[in-house]
Amino acid sequence: MELFLAQLVSGLSTGGIYALLVLGMNLITLVRNVVHHGFSHTCIFTMAVGWLVYNKTGMPWLAFLAMFAAGVLVTVLSEPLFRPLSKRGADLETIVLAMGIGIILSELIVNFFNSGQVLSFNDEMKIFTTKFQVGAITVSVASIVALVACVVIAIIISTYLFKSSEGRAMRAMAQNLRVAKMLGVPFGKTGVLGFLIAGLLAACIGVICIMCLGYCNAEMGDSFATKAVILMLFAGQGDIKGGILSSILMGVVEAMALAYLPGRWAEAIFYGFMMVIIIIKPNGLFARKAKN
Amino acid sequence: MEQTNTLLKIENLSVYYGPICAVKKIDLEVKQGEIVAVLGANGAGKSTMVNTIIGLMKAKTGSIQFDGKELTKMRTDQIIQSGISVVPEGRGMLSEMTVMENLQMGVYHHKVDFNSNLEMIFSYFPRLKERQWQKAGTLSGGEQQMLAIGRSIIGGPKLLLMDELSLALSPLYVDNIFKTLVQLRNEKGFTILLAEQNARKALQYSDRAYVLDLGKTVMDGRSSELMDDPFVQKAYLGA
Numbered sequence: 001m002e003l004f005l006a007q008l009v010s011g012l013s014t015g016g017i018y019a020l021l022v023l024g025m026n027l028i029t030l031v032r033n034v035v036h037h038g039f040s041h042t043c044i045f046t047m048a049v050g051w052l053v054y055n056k057t058g059m060p061w062l063a064f065l066a067m068f069a070a071g072v073l074v075t076v077l078s079e080p081l082f083r084p085l086s087k088r089g090a091d092l093e094t095i096v097l098a099m100g101i102g103i104i105l106s107e108l109i110v111n112f113f114n115s116g117q118v119l120s121f122n123d124e125m126k127i128f129t130t131k132f133q134v135g136a137i138t139v140s141v142a143s144i145v146a147l148v149a150c151v152v153i154a155i156i157i158s159t160y161l162f163k164s165s166e167g168r169a170m171r172a173m174a175q176n177l178r179v180a181k182m183l184g185v186p187f188g189k190t191g192v193l194g195f196l197i198a199g200l201l202a203a204c205i206g207v208i209c210i211m212c213l214g215y216c217n218a219e220m221g222d223s224f225a226t227k228a229v230i231l232m233l234f235a236g237q238g239d240i241k242g243g244i245l246s247s248i249l250m251g252v253v254e255a256m257a258l259a260y261l262p263g264r265w266a267e268a269i270f271y272g273f274m275m276v277i278i279i280i281k282p283n284g285l286f287a288r289k290a291k292n
Numbered sequence: 293m294e295q296t297n298t299l300l301k302i303e304n305l306s307v308y309y310g311p312i313c314a315v316k317k318i319d320l321e322v323k324q325g326e327i328v329a330v331l332g333a334n335g336a337g338k339s340t341m342v343n344t345i346i347g348l349m350k351a352k353t354g355s356i357q358f359d360g361k362e363l364t365k366m367r368t369d370q371i372i373q374s375g376i377s378v379v380p381e382g383r384g385m386l387s388e389m390t391v392m393e394n395l396q397m398g399v400y401h402h403k404v405d406f407n408s409n410l411e412m413i414f415s416y417f418p419r420l421k422e423r424q425w426q427k428a429g430t431l432s433g434g435e436q437q438m439l440a441i442g443r444s445i446i447g448g449p450k451l452l453l454m455d456e457l458s459l460a461l462s463p464l465y466v467d468n469i470f471k472t473l474v475q476l477r478n479e480k481g482f483t484i485l486l487a488e489q490n491a492r493k494a495l496q497y498s499d500r501a502y503v504l505d506l507g508k509t510v511m512d513g514r515s516s517e518l519m520d521d522p523f524v525q526k527a528y529l530g531a
Protein backbone atom coordinates (compact mmCIF):
# COMPACT_ATOMS: atom_id res chain seq x y z
CA MET A 1 0.00 0.00 0.00
CA GLU A 2 2.81 2.41 0.86
CA LEU A 3 4.65 1.49 -2.31
CA PHE A 4 1.47 2.08 -4.24
CA LEU A 5 0.99 5.55 -2.72
CA ALA A 6 4.59 6.53 -3.31
CA GLN A 7 4.40 5.39 -6.93
CA LEU A 8 1.09 7.20 -7.31
CA VAL A 9 2.63 10.51 -6.21
CA SER A 10 5.67 10.07 -8.40
CA GLY A 11 3.51 8.89 -11.33
CA LEU A 12 1.18 11.84 -10.98
CA SER A 13 4.03 14.33 -10.95
CA THR A 14 5.69 12.75 -14.02
CA GLY A 15 2.25 12.66 -15.63
CA GLY A 16 1.87 16.33 -14.76
CA ILE A 17 5.08 17.14 -16.62
CA TYR A 18 3.91 15.16 -19.65
CA ALA A 19 0.59 17.01 -19.43
CA LEU A 20 2.33 20.39 -19.58
CA LEU A 21 4.49 19.24 -22.49
CA VAL A 22 1.43 18.14 -24.42
CA LEU A 23 -0.38 21.34 -23.45
CA GLY A 24 2.46 23.42 -24.88
CA MET A 25 2.45 21.44 -28.10
CA ASN A 26 -1.31 21.76 -28.30
CA LEU A 27 -1.09 25.54 -27.95
CA ILE A 28 1.21 25.60 -30.95
CA THR A 29 -1.02 23.18 -32.84
CA LEU A 30 -4.04 25.41 -32.28
CA VAL A 31 -2.50 28.48 -33.88
CA ARG A 32 -0.22 26.99 -36.54
CA ASN A 33 -1.42 23.43 -37.05
CA VAL A 34 2.02 21.90 -36.48
CA VAL A 35 3.14 19.06 -34.23
CA HIS A 36 6.09 20.78 -32.59
CA HIS A 37 8.46 17.90 -31.91
CA GLY A 38 11.12 20.42 -30.79
CA PHE A 39 9.02 21.82 -27.95
CA SER A 40 10.43 19.28 -25.47
CA HIS A 41 13.94 20.19 -26.54
CA THR A 42 13.09 23.80 -25.85
CA CYS A 43 12.19 22.87 -22.27
CA ILE A 44 15.51 21.07 -21.79
CA PHE A 45 17.31 23.98 -23.42
CA THR A 46 15.84 26.37 -20.82
CA MET A 47 17.19 24.03 -18.12
CA ALA A 48 20.65 24.17 -19.67
CA VAL A 49 20.50 27.96 -19.80
CA GLY A 50 19.47 28.02 -16.13
CA TRP A 51 22.40 25.74 -15.27
CA LEU A 52 24.86 27.95 -17.11
CA VAL A 53 23.64 31.21 -15.62
CA TYR A 54 23.68 29.75 -12.11
CA ASN A 55 27.19 28.41 -12.56
CA LYS A 56 28.44 31.76 -13.81
CA THR A 57 26.66 33.99 -11.31
CA GLY A 58 25.57 31.82 -8.38
CA MET A 59 22.23 33.64 -8.40
CA PRO A 60 19.30 31.22 -8.68
CA TRP A 61 16.71 33.91 -9.40
CA LEU A 62 18.76 35.29 -12.24
CA ALA A 63 19.05 31.74 -13.55
CA PHE A 64 15.26 31.26 -13.43
CA LEU A 65 14.75 34.60 -15.15
CA ALA A 66 17.19 33.57 -17.88
CA MET A 67 15.22 30.34 -18.32
CA PHE A 68 12.02 32.26 -19.01
CA ALA A 69 13.84 34.59 -21.39
CA ALA A 70 15.31 31.60 -23.24
CA GLY A 71 11.97 29.78 -23.43
CA VAL A 72 10.15 32.80 -24.82
CA LEU A 73 12.96 33.75 -27.19
CA VAL A 74 13.46 30.30 -28.71
CA THR A 75 9.74 29.69 -29.11
CA VAL A 76 8.71 33.10 -30.39
CA LEU A 77 11.64 33.26 -32.81
CA SER A 78 10.61 29.93 -34.31
CA GLU A 79 7.12 31.23 -35.14
CA PRO A 80 8.19 33.09 -38.31
CA LEU A 81 9.71 29.82 -39.54
CA PHE A 82 6.42 27.97 -39.17
CA ARG A 83 4.26 30.79 -40.48
CA PRO A 84 4.79 30.43 -44.24
CA LEU A 85 4.43 26.65 -44.03
CA SER A 86 1.28 26.93 -42.00
CA LYS A 87 -0.12 29.53 -44.41
CA ARG A 88 0.15 27.20 -47.35
CA GLY A 89 -1.20 24.28 -45.34
CA ALA A 90 2.02 22.24 -45.43
CA ASP A 91 2.12 19.11 -43.27
CA LEU A 92 5.26 17.05 -43.80
CA GLU A 93 7.55 20.05 -44.16
CA THR A 94 6.52 21.33 -40.74
CA ILE A 95 7.56 18.02 -39.19
CA VAL A 96 11.02 18.42 -40.70
CA LEU A 97 11.20 21.96 -39.39
CA ALA A 98 10.03 21.03 -35.88
CA MET A 99 12.47 18.12 -35.66
CA GLY A 100 15.24 20.31 -37.03
CA ILE A 101 14.69 22.84 -34.25
CA GLY A 102 14.86 20.04 -31.70
CA ILE A 103 18.10 18.67 -33.11
CA ILE A 104 19.72 22.10 -33.26
CA LEU A 105 18.82 22.77 -29.62
CA SER A 106 20.21 19.37 -28.57
CA GLU A 107 23.47 20.00 -30.41
CA LEU A 108 23.73 23.41 -28.79
CA ILE A 109 23.47 21.77 -25.38
CA VAL A 110 26.04 19.11 -26.26
CA ASN A 111 28.52 21.60 -27.70
CA PHE A 112 28.25 24.59 -25.43
CA PHE A 113 27.19 23.34 -22.00
CA ASN A 114 29.56 21.39 -19.75
CA SER A 115 31.22 19.73 -22.80
CA GLY A 116 28.30 17.43 -23.32
CA GLN A 117 28.25 15.98 -19.80
CA VAL A 118 25.16 15.67 -17.64
CA LEU A 119 24.19 19.01 -16.12
CA SER A 120 23.54 18.55 -12.39
CA PHE A 121 21.75 21.28 -10.53
CA ASN A 122 22.80 22.77 -7.24
CA ASP A 123 20.41 22.45 -4.29
CA GLU A 124 19.73 26.18 -4.49
CA MET A 125 18.20 25.62 -7.94
CA LYS A 126 16.22 22.58 -6.83
CA ILE A 127 14.55 24.70 -4.12
CA PHE A 128 12.81 21.82 -2.31
CA THR A 129 15.21 19.14 -1.20
CA THR A 130 13.45 17.83 1.89
CA LYS A 131 12.16 14.28 1.87
CA PHE A 132 9.96 12.65 4.46
CA GLN A 133 9.14 9.11 5.46
CA VAL A 134 5.70 7.53 5.11
CA GLY A 135 6.20 4.17 6.78
CA ALA A 136 8.99 2.50 4.84
CA ILE A 137 8.71 4.81 1.86
CA THR A 138 10.47 8.13 1.14
CA VAL A 139 8.43 10.89 -0.45
CA SER A 140 10.11 14.05 -1.73
CA VAL A 141 8.53 17.42 -1.15
CA ALA A 142 9.66 18.43 -4.64
CA SER A 143 7.45 15.89 -6.37
CA ILE A 144 4.43 17.09 -4.39
CA VAL A 145 5.20 20.73 -5.18
CA ALA A 146 5.71 19.77 -8.84
CA LEU A 147 2.36 18.03 -8.90
CA VAL A 148 0.59 21.06 -7.44
CA ALA A 149 2.41 23.38 -9.84
CA CYS A 150 1.39 21.25 -12.82
CA VAL A 151 -2.24 21.26 -11.74
CA VAL A 152 -2.27 25.01 -11.20
CA ILE A 153 -0.55 25.78 -14.52
CA ALA A 154 -2.79 23.39 -16.45
CA ILE A 155 -5.88 24.99 -14.91
CA ILE A 156 -4.67 28.51 -15.71
CA ILE A 157 -3.90 27.71 -19.34
CA SER A 158 -7.09 25.71 -19.91
CA THR A 159 -9.15 28.50 -18.39
CA TYR A 160 -7.39 30.96 -20.65
CA LEU A 161 -8.13 28.83 -23.71
CA PHE A 162 -11.77 28.20 -22.85
CA LYS A 163 -12.85 31.44 -21.17
CA SER A 164 -10.85 34.33 -22.60
CA SER A 165 -11.50 35.93 -25.93
CA GLU A 166 -7.92 35.38 -27.16
CA GLY A 167 -8.03 31.74 -26.09
CA ARG A 168 -11.32 31.29 -27.90
CA ALA A 169 -9.77 32.87 -30.98
CA MET A 170 -6.92 30.33 -30.84
CA ARG A 171 -9.37 27.45 -30.71
CA ALA A 172 -11.35 29.02 -33.55
CA MET A 173 -8.18 29.16 -35.67
CA ALA A 174 -7.65 25.46 -35.11
CA GLN A 175 -11.22 24.57 -36.02
CA ASN A 176 -11.52 26.63 -39.16
CA LEU A 177 -8.80 29.10 -40.01
CA ARG A 178 -10.79 30.68 -42.81
CA VAL A 179 -13.80 31.35 -40.61
CA ALA A 180 -11.58 32.63 -37.81
CA LYS A 181 -10.07 35.13 -40.23
CA MET A 182 -13.53 36.15 -41.41
CA LEU A 183 -14.39 36.90 -37.79
CA GLY A 184 -11.36 39.16 -37.60
CA VAL A 185 -8.84 36.96 -35.78
CA PRO A 186 -5.40 38.22 -36.83
CA PHE A 187 -3.41 35.24 -38.10
CA GLY A 188 -0.02 36.74 -37.24
CA LYS A 189 -0.67 38.29 -33.83
CA THR A 190 -2.73 35.47 -32.35
CA GLY A 191 -0.16 32.95 -33.55
CA VAL A 192 2.69 34.81 -31.90
CA LEU A 193 0.66 35.02 -28.70
CA GLY A 194 0.15 31.25 -28.73
CA PHE A 195 3.89 30.69 -29.22
CA LEU A 196 4.67 33.20 -26.47
CA ILE A 197 2.52 31.37 -23.93
CA ALA A 198 4.04 28.08 -25.04
CA GLY A 199 7.50 29.62 -24.46
CA LEU A 200 6.61 30.66 -20.90
CA LEU A 201 5.24 27.17 -20.37
CA ALA A 202 8.50 25.63 -21.63
CA ALA A 203 10.41 27.52 -18.93
CA CYS A 204 7.88 26.44 -16.27
CA ILE A 205 8.42 22.84 -17.34
CA GLY A 206 12.17 23.42 -17.12
CA VAL A 207 11.88 24.69 -13.54
CA ILE A 208 9.63 21.79 -12.53
CA CYS A 209 12.07 19.29 -14.08
CA ILE A 210 14.95 20.85 -12.13
CA MET A 211 12.95 20.37 -8.94
CA CYS A 212 11.91 16.80 -9.68
CA LEU A 213 14.90 15.40 -11.54
CA GLY A 214 17.77 17.65 -10.49
CA TYR A 215 19.73 17.10 -13.71
CA CYS A 216 19.39 17.25 -17.48
CA ASN A 217 21.20 16.28 -20.64
CA ALA A 218 20.66 16.68 -24.36
CA GLU A 219 19.13 13.22 -24.83
CA MET A 220 16.25 14.04 -22.51
CA GLY A 221 14.84 16.29 -25.22
CA ASP A 222 14.38 13.31 -27.52
CA SER A 223 12.88 10.97 -24.97
CA PHE A 224 10.43 13.64 -23.78
CA ALA A 225 9.57 14.58 -27.34
CA THR A 226 8.78 11.00 -28.37
CA LYS A 227 6.42 10.57 -25.44
CA ALA A 228 4.83 13.99 -25.82
CA VAL A 229 4.18 13.57 -29.54
CA ILE A 230 2.67 10.12 -29.02
CA LEU A 231 0.54 11.31 -26.12
CA MET A 232 -0.68 14.24 -28.12
CA LEU A 233 -1.71 12.14 -31.10
CA PHE A 234 -3.13 9.54 -28.72
CA ALA A 235 -5.47 12.10 -27.18
CA GLY A 236 -6.25 13.80 -30.48
CA GLN A 237 -4.23 16.68 -31.89
CA GLY A 238 -5.45 19.91 -30.32
CA ASP A 239 -7.62 18.17 -27.72
CA ILE A 240 -6.70 20.13 -24.60
CA LYS A 241 -8.53 18.10 -21.98
CA GLY A 242 -7.79 14.74 -23.58
CA GLY A 243 -4.09 15.60 -23.73
CA ILE A 244 -3.97 16.38 -20.01
CA LEU A 245 -5.88 13.26 -19.01
CA SER A 246 -3.92 10.82 -21.13
CA SER A 247 -0.61 12.30 -19.97
CA ILE A 248 -1.49 11.82 -16.34
CA LEU A 249 -2.69 8.30 -17.10
CA MET A 250 0.62 7.54 -18.79
CA GLY A 251 2.66 8.93 -15.90
CA VAL A 252 0.83 6.75 -13.40
CA VAL A 253 0.92 3.61 -15.54
CA GLU A 254 4.65 4.06 -16.08
CA ALA A 255 5.32 4.45 -12.38
CA MET A 256 3.21 1.41 -11.55
CA ALA A 257 4.79 -0.70 -14.26
CA LEU A 258 8.21 0.25 -12.96
CA ALA A 259 7.28 -0.91 -9.46
CA TYR A 260 5.21 -3.97 -10.20
CA LEU A 261 6.35 -5.34 -13.57
CA PRO A 262 9.64 -7.19 -13.91
CA GLY A 263 12.27 -6.08 -16.39
CA ARG A 264 11.90 -3.34 -19.03
CA TRP A 265 8.50 -4.25 -20.42
CA ALA A 266 6.64 -1.21 -19.14
CA GLU A 267 7.27 1.04 -22.11
CA ALA A 268 6.68 -1.65 -24.71
CA ILE A 269 3.33 -2.49 -23.16
CA PHE A 270 2.30 1.13 -23.00
CA TYR A 271 3.39 2.03 -26.52
CA GLY A 272 1.69 -1.13 -27.80
CA PHE A 273 -1.53 -0.02 -26.16
CA MET A 274 -1.19 3.43 -27.73
CA MET A 275 -0.58 2.00 -31.18
CA VAL A 276 -3.80 0.04 -30.95
CA ILE A 277 -5.72 3.14 -29.84
CA ILE A 278 -4.31 5.23 -32.68
CA ILE A 279 -5.30 2.56 -35.20
CA ILE A 280 -8.85 2.04 -33.94
CA LYS A 281 -9.55 5.64 -32.89
CA PRO A 282 -7.91 7.81 -35.53
CA ASN A 283 -9.19 11.03 -33.96
CA GLY A 284 -7.84 10.20 -30.53
CA LEU A 285 -9.06 8.39 -27.48
CA PHE A 286 -11.47 11.11 -26.44
CA ALA A 287 -12.92 11.99 -29.84
CA ARG A 288 -16.66 11.60 -29.64
CA LYS A 289 -17.26 11.08 -33.31
CA ALA A 290 -15.20 11.04 -36.48
CA LYS A 291 -14.89 14.33 -38.32
CA ASN A 292 -15.39 14.08 -42.03
CA MET B 293 -35.29 56.18 -45.98
CA GLU B 294 -33.73 58.53 -48.55
CA GLN B 295 -30.11 58.36 -47.41
CA THR B 296 -27.43 59.53 -49.75
CA ASN B 297 -24.04 58.83 -48.20
CA THR B 298 -22.20 55.98 -49.81
CA LEU B 299 -20.86 53.33 -47.44
CA LEU B 300 -19.20 50.98 -49.91
CA LYS B 301 -17.93 51.81 -53.37
CA ILE B 302 -16.25 49.26 -55.61
CA GLU B 303 -14.66 50.51 -58.81
CA ASN B 304 -13.15 48.62 -61.70
CA LEU B 305 -12.37 45.59 -59.53
CA SER B 306 -10.63 42.56 -61.00
CA VAL B 307 -9.46 39.46 -59.14
CA TYR B 308 -7.43 36.47 -60.31
CA TYR B 309 -6.81 32.97 -59.01
CA GLY B 310 -3.35 32.55 -60.46
CA PRO B 311 -3.89 32.98 -64.19
CA ILE B 312 -7.66 32.47 -63.94
CA CYS B 313 -9.72 35.63 -63.95
CA ALA B 314 -12.66 35.22 -61.56
CA VAL B 315 -13.74 38.87 -61.44
CA LYS B 316 -13.21 41.02 -64.55
CA LYS B 317 -14.79 44.34 -63.76
CA ILE B 318 -17.11 45.04 -60.88
CA ASP B 319 -18.48 48.52 -60.23
CA LEU B 320 -20.87 48.75 -57.36
CA GLU B 321 -22.12 51.10 -54.70
CA VAL B 322 -23.98 50.54 -51.43
CA LYS B 323 -25.52 53.46 -49.56
CA GLN B 324 -26.11 53.68 -45.86
CA GLY B 325 -29.22 51.73 -44.83
CA GLU B 326 -29.71 49.97 -48.16
CA ILE B 327 -30.21 46.30 -48.90
CA VAL B 328 -28.37 45.65 -52.15
CA ALA B 329 -28.38 42.31 -53.95
CA VAL B 330 -25.71 40.97 -56.29
CA LEU B 331 -27.23 38.34 -58.54
CA GLY B 332 -25.41 35.86 -60.70
CA ALA B 333 -25.26 32.27 -61.80
CA ASN B 334 -22.78 29.69 -60.47
CA GLY B 335 -19.26 30.90 -61.00
CA ALA B 336 -20.26 34.49 -61.76
CA GLY B 337 -17.78 35.69 -59.14
CA LYS B 338 -20.03 36.62 -56.23
CA SER B 339 -18.08 34.79 -53.54
CA THR B 340 -14.82 36.03 -55.01
CA MET B 341 -16.13 39.58 -54.70
CA VAL B 342 -17.18 39.05 -51.06
CA ASN B 343 -13.81 37.50 -50.19
CA THR B 344 -11.98 40.36 -51.87
CA ILE B 345 -13.96 42.97 -49.93
CA ILE B 346 -12.79 41.39 -46.67
CA GLY B 347 -9.24 40.96 -47.89
CA LEU B 348 -9.07 37.17 -48.09
CA MET B 349 -8.39 37.61 -51.81
CA LYS B 350 -6.23 40.37 -53.22
CA ALA B 351 -7.57 42.65 -55.95
CA LYS B 352 -5.49 42.85 -59.12
CA THR B 353 -6.92 46.18 -60.19
CA GLY B 354 -9.50 48.59 -58.87
CA SER B 355 -10.47 50.02 -55.53
CA ILE B 356 -12.82 49.20 -52.69
CA GLN B 357 -13.73 52.24 -50.61
CA PHE B 358 -15.51 51.65 -47.33
CA ASP B 359 -16.36 54.38 -44.87
CA GLY B 360 -13.44 56.51 -46.04
CA LYS B 361 -10.90 53.68 -46.12
CA GLU B 362 -9.27 51.86 -49.01
CA LEU B 363 -9.83 48.19 -48.20
CA THR B 364 -7.58 46.71 -50.88
CA LYS B 365 -4.57 47.81 -48.84
CA MET B 366 -5.77 46.40 -45.51
CA ARG B 367 -5.51 43.04 -43.76
CA THR B 368 -8.64 41.00 -43.12
CA ASP B 369 -8.60 41.61 -39.36
CA GLN B 370 -8.29 45.37 -39.91
CA ILE B 371 -11.16 45.29 -42.40
CA ILE B 372 -13.41 43.38 -39.98
CA GLN B 373 -12.44 45.78 -37.22
CA SER B 374 -13.38 48.73 -39.39
CA GLY B 375 -16.99 47.51 -39.23
CA ILE B 376 -17.72 44.77 -41.77
CA SER B 377 -19.21 41.38 -40.88
CA VAL B 378 -19.72 38.36 -43.10
CA VAL B 379 -22.09 35.47 -43.30
CA PRO B 380 -19.85 33.23 -45.40
CA GLU B 381 -21.03 30.85 -48.08
CA GLY B 382 -21.79 27.58 -46.31
CA ARG B 383 -22.46 29.46 -43.04
CA GLY B 384 -18.96 29.15 -41.58
CA MET B 385 -19.88 27.42 -38.36
CA LEU B 386 -17.21 26.81 -35.74
CA SER B 387 -18.83 23.44 -35.34
CA GLU B 388 -17.00 22.21 -32.23
CA MET B 389 -17.95 25.36 -30.36
CA THR B 390 -21.30 26.01 -28.73
CA VAL B 391 -23.83 28.48 -30.06
CA MET B 392 -22.79 30.84 -27.26
CA GLU B 393 -19.10 30.60 -28.13
CA ASN B 394 -19.85 31.26 -31.79
CA LEU B 395 -21.73 34.39 -30.76
CA GLN B 396 -18.85 35.43 -28.51
CA MET B 397 -16.51 35.08 -31.49
CA GLY B 398 -18.80 37.55 -33.27
CA VAL B 399 -17.67 40.32 -30.92
CA TYR B 400 -13.99 39.37 -31.02
CA HIS B 401 -13.12 42.65 -32.65
CA HIS B 402 -15.92 44.89 -31.57
CA LYS B 403 -16.04 46.81 -28.35
CA VAL B 404 -19.74 46.37 -27.72
CA ASP B 405 -21.81 45.32 -24.76
CA PHE B 406 -22.06 41.60 -25.41
CA ASN B 407 -24.92 40.92 -23.00
CA SER B 408 -27.34 43.54 -24.25
CA ASN B 409 -26.58 42.63 -27.87
CA LEU B 410 -27.09 38.98 -26.97
CA GLU B 411 -30.60 39.80 -25.75
CA MET B 412 -31.22 41.57 -29.05
CA ILE B 413 -30.07 38.52 -31.03
CA PHE B 414 -32.21 36.21 -28.90
CA SER B 415 -35.24 38.43 -29.44
CA TYR B 416 -34.86 38.06 -33.22
CA PHE B 417 -33.90 34.38 -33.05
CA PRO B 418 -35.50 32.84 -29.92
CA ARG B 419 -34.47 29.42 -31.20
CA LEU B 420 -30.82 30.28 -30.55
CA LYS B 421 -31.60 31.02 -26.93
CA GLU B 422 -33.01 27.52 -26.43
CA ARG B 423 -29.97 26.03 -28.14
CA GLN B 424 -27.26 28.24 -26.67
CA TRP B 425 -25.23 25.38 -25.12
CA GLN B 426 -25.51 23.08 -28.12
CA LYS B 427 -22.52 22.53 -30.41
CA ALA B 428 -22.96 24.58 -33.58
CA GLY B 429 -22.15 21.56 -35.74
CA THR B 430 -25.21 19.71 -34.47
CA LEU B 431 -27.69 22.48 -35.32
CA SER B 432 -30.05 22.07 -38.27
CA GLY B 433 -29.20 23.96 -41.46
CA GLY B 434 -31.76 26.64 -40.72
CA GLU B 435 -30.59 27.07 -37.15
CA GLN B 436 -27.01 27.35 -38.38
CA GLN B 437 -28.07 30.11 -40.73
CA MET B 438 -29.72 31.95 -37.81
CA LEU B 439 -26.51 31.56 -35.83
CA ALA B 440 -24.41 32.79 -38.74
CA ILE B 441 -26.62 35.88 -39.03
CA GLY B 442 -26.70 36.41 -35.28
CA ARG B 443 -22.93 36.11 -35.07
CA SER B 444 -22.49 38.61 -37.89
CA ILE B 445 -24.72 41.29 -36.36
CA ILE B 446 -23.86 40.93 -32.67
CA GLY B 447 -20.78 43.11 -33.05
CA GLY B 448 -22.88 45.95 -34.47
CA PRO B 449 -21.16 46.23 -37.88
CA LYS B 450 -21.72 49.09 -40.30
CA LEU B 451 -21.97 46.74 -43.27
CA LEU B 452 -23.14 43.12 -43.51
CA LEU B 453 -22.01 40.87 -46.34
CA MET B 454 -24.17 37.80 -46.83
CA ASP B 455 -23.03 35.14 -49.26
CA GLU B 456 -25.72 32.74 -50.47
CA LEU B 457 -28.03 33.16 -47.51
CA SER B 458 -30.76 31.04 -49.07
CA LEU B 459 -28.58 28.05 -49.89
CA ALA B 460 -30.19 24.71 -48.99
CA LEU B 461 -33.09 26.27 -47.10
CA SER B 462 -36.78 25.57 -47.76
CA PRO B 463 -38.65 28.35 -49.65
CA LEU B 464 -40.77 29.20 -46.62
CA TYR B 465 -37.68 29.45 -44.48
CA VAL B 466 -35.93 31.66 -47.03
CA ASP B 467 -38.86 34.09 -46.80
CA ASN B 468 -38.55 34.10 -43.02
CA ILE B 469 -34.83 34.83 -43.10
CA PHE B 470 -35.19 37.64 -45.64
CA LYS B 471 -38.08 39.16 -43.68
CA THR B 472 -35.88 39.16 -40.60
CA LEU B 473 -33.17 40.96 -42.57
CA VAL B 474 -35.57 43.65 -43.71
CA GLN B 475 -36.77 44.01 -40.13
CA LEU B 476 -33.18 44.28 -38.90
CA ARG B 477 -32.48 47.00 -41.42
CA ASN B 478 -35.65 48.91 -40.52
CA GLU B 479 -35.26 48.62 -36.76
CA LYS B 480 -31.47 48.66 -36.32
CA GLY B 481 -30.37 50.50 -39.43
CA PHE B 482 -28.04 47.81 -40.80
CA THR B 483 -26.69 48.11 -44.34
CA ILE B 484 -26.67 44.80 -46.18
CA LEU B 485 -25.01 43.46 -49.32
CA LEU B 486 -26.45 40.13 -50.44
CA ALA B 487 -24.73 37.80 -52.91
CA GLU B 488 -27.50 35.53 -54.15
CA GLN B 489 -28.26 32.92 -56.76
CA ASN B 490 -31.88 32.96 -55.72
CA ALA B 491 -32.72 36.01 -57.85
CA ARG B 492 -36.46 35.94 -57.23
CA LYS B 493 -36.19 36.17 -53.44
CA ALA B 494 -33.26 38.55 -53.54
CA LEU B 495 -35.12 40.97 -55.81
CA GLN B 496 -38.25 40.67 -53.71
CA TYR B 497 -36.51 41.77 -50.51
CA SER B 498 -33.76 44.13 -51.68
CA ASP B 499 -33.88 47.82 -52.62
CA ARG B 500 -31.45 47.71 -55.49
CA ALA B 501 -29.60 44.98 -57.33
CA TYR B 502 -26.64 44.33 -59.62
CA VAL B 503 -26.42 41.51 -62.12
CA LEU B 504 -23.04 39.85 -62.30
CA ASP B 505 -22.18 37.79 -65.36
CA LEU B 506 -18.80 36.14 -65.96
CA GLY B 507 -17.14 38.46 -63.47
CA LYS B 508 -18.67 41.70 -64.78
CA THR B 509 -21.49 43.86 -63.48
CA VAL B 510 -23.72 43.95 -66.54
CA MET B 511 -26.88 45.56 -65.14
CA ASP B 512 -28.09 47.45 -62.15
CA GLY B 513 -31.21 49.22 -60.97
CA ARG B 514 -34.03 49.24 -58.50
CA SER B 515 -34.98 45.68 -57.59
CA SER B 516 -38.64 46.23 -58.44
CA GLU B 517 -37.64 47.41 -61.92
CA LEU B 518 -35.18 44.60 -62.53
CA MET B 519 -37.90 42.12 -61.63
CA ASP B 520 -39.90 43.35 -64.64
CA ASP B 521 -36.94 43.50 -67.00
CA PRO B 522 -37.31 40.98 -69.85
CA PHE B 523 -33.61 40.05 -69.86
CA VAL B 524 -33.52 39.44 -66.10
CA GLN B 525 -36.78 37.51 -66.30
CA LYS B 526 -35.43 35.28 -69.03
CA ALA B 527 -31.96 34.70 -67.62
CA TYR B 528 -32.51 34.66 -63.88
CA LEU B 529 -36.18 34.23 -63.08
CA GLY B 530 -36.87 31.40 -65.50
CA ALA B 531 -39.91 33.17 -66.94
Ligand SMILES: Nc1ncnc2c1ncn2[C@@H]1O[C@H](COP(=O)(O)OP(=O)(O)OP(=O)(O)O)[C@@H](O)[C@H]1O
Pocket residue numbers: 309312313314332333334335336337338339340341381456489
Ligand atom coordinates in the same frame (compact mmCIF):
# COMPACT_ATOMS: atom_id res chain seq x y z
N1 LIG C 1 -9.62 28.69 -55.39
C1 LIG C 1 -9.91 28.86 -56.68
N2 LIG C 1 -9.00 28.56 -57.64
C2 LIG C 1 -9.27 28.75 -58.95
N3 LIG C 1 -10.43 29.23 -59.41
C3 LIG C 1 -11.39 29.54 -58.52
C4 LIG C 1 -11.18 29.38 -57.12
N4 LIG C 1 -12.29 29.76 -56.47
C5 LIG C 1 -13.16 30.15 -57.43
N5 LIG C 1 -12.62 30.03 -58.68
C6 LIG C 1 -13.26 30.36 -59.94
O1 LIG C 1 -13.67 31.70 -59.92
C7 LIG C 1 -14.92 31.86 -60.55
C8 LIG C 1 -15.87 32.59 -59.63
O2 LIG C 1 -16.17 31.77 -58.50
P1 LIG C 1 -17.07 32.25 -57.30
O3 LIG C 1 -16.98 31.24 -56.24
O4 LIG C 1 -16.71 33.63 -56.96
O5 LIG C 1 -18.51 32.21 -57.95
P2 LIG C 1 -19.93 32.43 -57.30
O6 LIG C 1 -20.60 33.49 -58.08
O7 LIG C 1 -19.82 32.64 -55.85
O8 LIG C 1 -20.63 31.06 -57.61
P3 LIG C 1 -21.67 30.22 -56.73
O9 LIG C 1 -23.00 30.82 -56.96
O10 LIG C 1 -21.59 28.85 -57.33
O11 LIG C 1 -21.23 30.26 -55.31
C9 LIG C 1 -15.37 30.48 -60.94
O12 LIG C 1 -15.13 30.32 -62.32
C10 LIG C 1 -14.51 29.56 -60.14
O13 LIG C 1 -14.24 28.37 -60.82
Ligand SMILES: [Mg+2]
Pocket residue numbers: 338339340381455456
Ligand atom coordinates in the same frame (compact mmCIF):
# COMPACT_ATOMS: atom_id res chain seq x y z
MG1 LIG D 1 -20.43 31.65 -54.21
